[in-house]
Structure formats: structure tokens, C-alpha cells
Amino acid sequence: MKAKLYLEKISKVFTDGDHEVTVLDELSLKVNEGEFVAVVGPSGSGKSTFLSISGALLSPSKGRMFINGKDLSKESDDKLNEIRLKNIGFVFQSSNLIPYLTVLDQLILISVLAGKDKQEAEVKANKLLDRLGLSHRVHHYPETLSGGERQRVAIARAWMNDPEILLADEPTASLDAERGREVVQMLSDEVKLRGKAAVMVTHDQRVLDLCDRVLYMEDGKLVENKR
């Protein structure tokens, strides 16, 4: 099977004042098409750092990463920007919607940024929102939505440009158990339905059964089984 995301011996070292902190230490990971991977670990263990590097938001100190078989190590900032736009969907811890855009416009913006046709985008956005059960919220602003609804909008936004891979950083952190499960279920469904890949960082033990694989962040590495 084809690897959507491949990290090869990635290290990340932060210099904090005069001492260095190795947050990621030769971390390797392969995520295949149709796979939904969960990453768990204590706070401060480097989960967000790992996710940022996977999403080309942060460059690693060492190692190489590939998306859809393409090496990103040597790309320029502008090119990375474009790759993020076209190949990567993000769902952030707090939904991070743009406060002055309606739900529909949040999605259309993605197409506008990619220079695509607005009419087509609107059709597509409506379809996505419908599937995520948001059709009655299309013209609402984020401030009038519940936490669960916002997170679902964020997921819809992440799928808008048909990315190869979706990265989610604690998407259920601000939701109650029931809503949280619903959101993760939706992520899982989308991955299976579209043959994409997804990596989700989470603290929520109750949703792990919805994922294909659970990895633990330990000493800067990802391991299959908790020691």
C-alpha cells in the first residue's frame, strides 16, 4: 500500500535559553492510505511538535519527510504554503475558525486561496456541510455555534481541498464525551470514505477504539505499545 505520510528519522531540537531540548529524537512513522492513526502521550511530550512537522508548519532539525511520496525537506516557504493548501488539512485544538466568516465562507475561503471557481466551491462546501450535519448552520458566524459544531466546521474546512492527509491536534479537547466521540467518528468515516489518511493527537482514551492504530509518544519517539 502507498504511504500518504512518511517521516524518516525526524529530530527536533529547541534551544531554550542556553540549553538544548531534544523534543523529537529520530522519530519515524508511516501512515498508509485509508489509515486513521491516534497519537497519545503526556502533555509536553512533543505531540504538537510532531504534528507541526508532519504538516510542514515546522521544519525538523534532522530527518526527512514525504507526503504522497514527495520529499518536502528542500522546498521553499512559498512552496510549503502551497503544499499545505493543497495536500494537508488541519484541525486545530480550538477550532480556530475565522470569526468574521460565516460557516459557508470558512469553506469557500479555502477554494479562493487556491484560486478555484467560487460557484463550484459553494456547491462542494454545501455538500460537505450537509454530510457533517451542518446544513442548518451555513450562514451562521462561529460565535453563535456550539463547540461541537465549530469543530465539525473545522473538519469540513480541512476536507475542502481534498487533502491527502488530515492532521488533528486534540480536536475533542473542548467537547464533552458524546460530542467528542461524534467528531472523531466523523473523521474516521471521512478517511475511510475517501481513501485518505489522518493523524490525530488526543488525550481522550474513550475515542481510541475508533482509530486503526494507537501510538504513544515516549522519549521523543512513537511506539506501538506503552511500556
Added chain:
Amino acid sequence: MFLALRELRHAKLRYALISLIMILIAWLVLFVTGLANGLSSDNAASIQYSSVDYLLLSKDGDQKITRSSLSGQSLNDIGKFVQKDDAAPVSIQMSTVENENKKIDVAFFAIDATSFLKPQLVEGKMFSNDRSNEVVVDRSIKEEGLLLGDKIKDELSGKTFTIVGFSKNQTFSHSPVVHMNVKTWSHLGRPYSKETMNAIALKTDKDTADKIERSYSEIEAVEKKQALKGIPGYQEEQGSLLMMIIFLFIIAAFVLAVFFYVITIQKMNQFGVLKAIGAKTGYLAKNILYQVFLLSSVSLLISNGLTYGVSFMLPASLPFVLSPLLALGCSLLFLGVALLGSVLSLYQVAKIDAIEAIGRAA
């Protein structure tokens, strides 16, 4: 501009407040400009609005019309360079006149009654060249209660004149101009000099003016704009008003820069998210500039309206002149300043890293 318009629509109050500040500052700028212009014309309308292009002054007069003194023969030769109709000698003396114990500062202008320097009348008739002691006075003197046919007595010479007409736009050094013919002038005695005049006003081009200047060692041809500066008080007044206007522009630039900067800082996280989902710095910068342009344009339209609206309500004693062209120039400059003020914000946006979108672990 997808983002710009939607944000303006959503955060109406915030942007209305910024517009309000812009409106007020632009209003102030336009108003002070109008006042500066108005003062200029109140001071020197007699020269500013006359059709003179160049003034021939004596070289030892520091380009000041009141200090210049030319001999009577000069005009005879001038005919070689310009047509007789396009040259008009003028003698000037600042003085005080008396009417029923009221004293009024005036500027005496002695001119040929048929030359192009003759004032435009709003009331009465023009004096002729052969009758003595008839004068035409700027209409602003009517505020002192003077009417046609009234007599004014000159304190310097002790002579009395009859007002036969009122003119408009005839002020010099903030005083109404009293026009008289050369015959009246020549009978006044000291300090009114019979043999000399202050200047010869010319309607001509630069080439001819230069030619004349070269032909006489003791004469210089001074352009109208330059000659205005030589009127007592003119340059000082205009100078301080210009300083005010410049400072207003600088203040506008700073205030707007701070506003846009603070707003941008507030939106750092948002810009981070936008970059994380693939927006380029250029795209975000374009949206900011577009917003600033839109806000400024609307604000300028309103402040122009306010300026002209209020100018109609001003009392006549407050001089205010603002031509549409000047207002447009001021507005464009203001627009430039506003865009300049947003540069700091653009720099901030360029600096924001997409990584800001993912909160650091606490």
C-alpha cells in the same frame, strides 16, 4: 477581496471608530488648509487675484514690493519688451485713514485708472485719471460703516478723499486697498514720492521677464508667487499654517499606524491560522491594504463633505478658501499617509509564522 470586505462587514463598530478618527483628522487637515488659503487671500488678494505674472522691482528691495523703488523713466523703455497695455506701474503706501474719529489701516495703491490693475467694482464707479481726490476702496471697509460718497482723511498727508466706488478682492497685508490715480498721489507730498513708484506689474512670460531683467542692472523681475512672500506678514503666516498642516499629516500617519498595528497584533493568531491553511503573506497584505484604502476613501469623502458644509456656515470675517483641486490634492496625500501607516502592520503579518496556529503546550 474576499477577507477584507467580510471583515469590515462583521466588525462594523471597530472600523466605524477608525473611520471616525480618520474623518476627524482629515477634516482638520482640510480645514486648516482652507484657512491657510483664506488667510493668504485675505492678506494679499490684491496681488493673488490680479492677472499680473511678474513684478519688476528694484534690486535693492529684497524682492519686497514695499521696499522697492523704481524711477519714473523706467516705464518708457519697457515698451520695447511688452505691449503698453501689459505693463502697469503701481505705487504703494501703508497708512491709516480717519472717518468720524474711527481709524482704519489701509494700503494706498496709485495706479493708472485704465491699466489692468484697476480693481473690479461691486458698487459705485471707477475714478478717472484726471480728477483728484477720488478713491475706490475694498468693500471690507464697509464693515466700518463707510458708504459711497463718504470721506476719509489720510493721517500721513492730512488730505481728504471721497469714496466713489467699492471693489472686491482688494486687500494687501490684511488691510483694504484704497485705489487712487497718479494725479491724486502726486499731490500728497512726503512720504508719497512723486518721482518713484514701487513696481511695474507685467503680463508676460518668463523669457521676456528674463530679458528685461538682463537689460537693467538695477531691476529684477519677480514672479507673482515670490512677490506674495514679500508682502509684510505673508510668509510668517503661511509658514506657521504650513507647519500645522505638516504636523497634522505626521500625526495622522502615527495615529493610523498605531491603530492598524494594534488591530494586527490582536489578529496574530488569526493570521497564523490563515497561513496554516495556505494563505500567502502577499494575499493577506493585499487584503489589509484594500481595507485601509476603502476606509480612507470613505472617510475622506465624508470629511470633504463636512469641510465644505461647514465652510458655508462660517462668518465672513473668518477667511476660508478651498478650491476643489486643493481639496483633492490634500485627500490624495492623506490616502498616501494612511497606506504608509499600515506598512508596520504588513511587516507584522509577514513575520507571523503559521505555527502560531497550533498552540504551544503549556
